[in-house]
Amino acid sequence: MSKNLKVGISIGDINGIGLEVIIKTLSDPDVYKYCTPVVYGHTKVASFHRKAAGIQEFSFQVVSDAEHAHQGKPNMINCWEEDVKIELGESNPTGGKYALLSLQRATEDLVAGKIDALVTAPINKHNIQSDEFKFPGHTEYIQEKAKGGDSLMFLMGEDLKVGVVTGHVQVKDIVKGISKEAIVSKLRLMDQSLRKDFWVEKPKIAVLGLNPHAGDNGLLGTEEQEIISPAIEEAFNEGIFAFGPFPADGFFGKQAYSKFDAVLAMYHDQGLIPFKSLSFNYGVNYTAGLNVVRTSPDHGTGYDIAGKNMASPTSFRTALFMALHIVRQRREQEELQENHLPFSKISKDRD
Structure with a gap:
């Protein structure tokens, strides 16, 4: 089992704190010991958030496909080409539109097996609603796309x-x-x-x-x-x-x-x-019960602190490592079962 897993990240509402907590999380070099992150968004939007939050010396490696992601680096797939007007702290249709473009591409790669897990930054459940997204939230959307029960x-x-x-x-x-x-x-x-x-x-x-x-x-x-x-x-x-x-x-x-x-x-x-x-x-x-792994932080878009370098990355970072933990636990258990080793003799509680 490969130690370095590929984890996808959707950026959430571009007017919120999603990219700030993503960049802060991926600024920690220890992250790359455990995974290869692939962020679905656009480098121009990420650069805007990096500058607004006063984060220095951080940049994404642009790749066209998750399969081409570089280990040891933060990767970005540009999910659109046009320039986007960012209005920090505002809930508007623009924030919902690009949150959905990010989520769609990331979910497609998750279901196709191009990434091992998905971590979703917060969306606004109101402005993301459209003909393509008629769900109460991430959980229900991913459940349908993964064709789960x-x-x-x-x-x-x-x-x-x-x-x-x-x-x-x-x-x-x-x-x-x-x-x-x-x-x-x-x-x-x-x-x-x-x-x-x-x-x-x-x-x-x-x-x-x-x-x-x-x-x-x-x-x-x-x-x-x-x-x-x-x-x-x-x-x-x-x-x-x-x-x-x-x-x-x-x-x-x-x-x-x-x-x-x-x-x-x-x-x-x-x-x-x-x-x-x-x-x-x-x-x-964590969305349990699916054949894919998706986690998210337990906070919202944080409009009130967007761009102020006040957002804590703790929950997002925990969500990232939780996703990796679950993928490894599942795969290790599958390997044990393939070798006909009884679960009860391996571990009583690995949580």
């Missing part, structure tokens, strides 16, 4: 891993997305990812309730009794060590998550508010 938005931090049953949906539509089948599907994906991508031999998963106090025995809602508990029982019967449903407030307040390998929340904010409270600036969003 269900996928899991899986947030990774040092002390907490959180997945969600319903992702980017309106609050009024959350209950519509909560079903026994949906919960069991997400539990399967989470269990498989923990085993395959993070080498947790017997993952323990906590499942949160939907209603306050997990329904309080039906007084505050019946979804826990009618949907969530039966889903947990079905998953447990399949060999998935799922427990709950737990009241979300007490669960996080008592730090009960420390007793589990991951947590399945029912909806976006239920899981992401505590996650970002604990892991902001170094958390990673």
Whole structure:
């Protein structure tokens, strides 16, 4: 297995902090010991951001194709030819247009196997909408392009891993997305990812309730009794060590998550508010359940600090190394299986 993997990077909204955190990450020479980065954008746009952020002595090596990327250097594929007007801190159609051009080319190469993994810088989910992008976010777009089935938005931090049953949906539509089948599907994906991508031999998963106090025995809602508990029982019967449903407030307040390998929340904010409270600036969003590897930082476009040299690259750098880690874990496990070596004797927990 090659030590130096090829990782693609989409630049996100050109008016945000994406290229700033990308350049700061790739300015670290240690990065090139582990991967060959290929950024999808344009060198003129990258130069503008480098100068705006006051970053000195950094330049990309222009290549026409990911297969021609140079090891030991930051590579750039120019995804358009025209000059682009950059308006730092502004949300406008221009930012969405070029974010999509970058993402399209990067995703095509990911699916074609020209890159080993993809790290996506933040997009604006509103200005990127078009006839070619009618998705709530990166996760759903990449899921369709990779022709995968269900996928899991899986947030990774040092002390907490959180997945969600319903992702980017309106609050009024959350209950519509909560079903026994949906919960069991997400539990399967989470269990498989923990085993395959993070080498947790017997993952323990906590499942949160939907209603306050997990329904309080039906007084505050019946979804826990009618949907969530039966889903947990079905998953447990399949060999998935799922427990709950737990009241979300007490669960996080008592730090009960420390007793589990991951947590399945029912909806976006239920899981992401505590996650970002604990892991902001170094958390990673991972799209689990696909045959390709995609990660992203856990922050947004950062319009308010764009071009001010204030953006921290920590989360983006963590996302980059997380992607490399997952690719290697998958490939090493495949090699072990090809040699008929039992997983349990190799590692109890490589996470």
